[in-house]
Amino acid sequence: MRLDRPKLFMAVVDCHSITAASREVHLAQPALSKHMRALEDEMGIALFERTVRGVALTKAGERLYERGTALLRRVEQIHQEVIDTGESMVGDVSIAIAASLSPVLSGYLFWKTRSAHPGINLRTRDSHAVMTSNLVRSGAIDVALLPNVAALDHVRSFPLVSQKxxxxxxxxxxxxxxxxxxxxxxxxxxxxxxxxxxxxxxxxxxxxxxxxxxxxxxxxxxxxxxxxxxxxxxxxxxxxxxxxx
Incomplete structure (x- = not known):
């Protein structure tokens, strides 16, 4: 499988439509659609359901999104490890923050990380707790700040803060x-x-x-x-x- 196609697939999912994704990745819409059809042919299964509002993922598409995100992150980490001199921490760190916490924590985490480890590229996303726990388990997300994660299965957690x-x-x-x-x-x-x-x-x-x-x-x-x-x-x-x- 060509690695560029899973990356394009992620863009389509994140943008919720092929039209929006084509602008994001600077690729003509017909060409992007062709890549998505080719990816489905390679996988031998439908990844999208086409709707009047854009595209929605099938169950297979959801699994590919989880696994593919982890795969692409691992490829990026290998690239960073190859060029890393070992003198400083470098690479991507992906963190998901509950939408209710993001307004007060995202900026703080960004600047603290940039000050302490300028070689770290902190990627922050708002996320739903259940979906994020799946991404943590699959390795697509490094760490998450979420409410009540003690109720989620197969996720290690410890409390950081309590709120009224x-x-x-x-x-x-x-x-x-x-x-x-x-x-x-x-x-x-x-x-x-x-x-x-x-x-x-x-x-x-x-x-x-x-x-x-x-x-x-x-x-x-x-x-x-x-x-x-x-x-x-x-x-x-x-x-x-x-x-x-």
């Missing part, structure tokens, strides 16, 4: 003080992550124990979408401070 949860909204009744009882959450229509979102799992575990169901207005995974919905109307969310910092 905050009820966030545009306006609150005058009767609401600086703190709120969990039983009062049902008064507020909530924007929350989907059912496998770890913040939501934590809240729903408490809700079941307290016999106080949550009032879920809408499910979303994007922090910017959270902000937009909450700042535009009578909706709320429960998140750690870093998510809206």
């Amino acid at each position: 949860f905050y009820l966030v909204g545009r306006e609150f009744p005058d009767s609401i003080g600086a703190t709120i009882e969990f039983r009062d959450l049902r008064r507020f229509p909530l924007v929350m992550g989907t059912r496998n979102n770890h913040f939501r799992v934590s809240l729903e575990t408490i809700a079941i124990g307290e016999n106080q169901p949550l009032n879920i207005l809408v499910e979303q995974e994007s922090i910017p979408v959270y902000r937009s919905i909450i700042l535009s109307g009578p909706a709320y969310t429960v998140v750690p401070y870093s998510a809206f910092a």
Whole structure:
């Protein structure tokens, strides 16, 4: 298999469409499409499902993305090892940070790494916890900063920080003080992550124990979408401070 094709495949997945990926890799769209068809022919299985919104991965495509990312990173590491003089740390380090933590940690980690190890190219990405745990296991990601990873199987972890949860909204009744009882959450229509979102799992575990169901207005995974919905109307969310910092 030609190594350039898995790399192009990664670009298509990351850009969510062949058109956007062609601009990213500076390759004409017909040529990129030809490479993707050739890759599927080499693999002997469909990697994409074509939709009106672009492309979506098949199960085989998801596996190739996980394994292919790790493979390409290993190729890059070998290249760095060959040219490394041994006098300093060089190479790529890939780190995934939960979207709720990224706004307050990404810049800090970048500059601290650049100061201590200028030869390290730190690649940071926002990521969903479950998907990221799969990438960590496959070697596609070196390290991840995620909530509640102790609940994930086959991933070694240790706690770094604990955060309080905050009820966030545009306006609150005058009767609401600086703190709120969990039983009062049902008064507020909530924007929350989907059912496998770890913040939501934590809240729903408490809700079941307290016999106080949550009032879920809408499910979303994007922090910017959270902000937009909450700042535009009578909706709320429960998140750690870093998510809206």
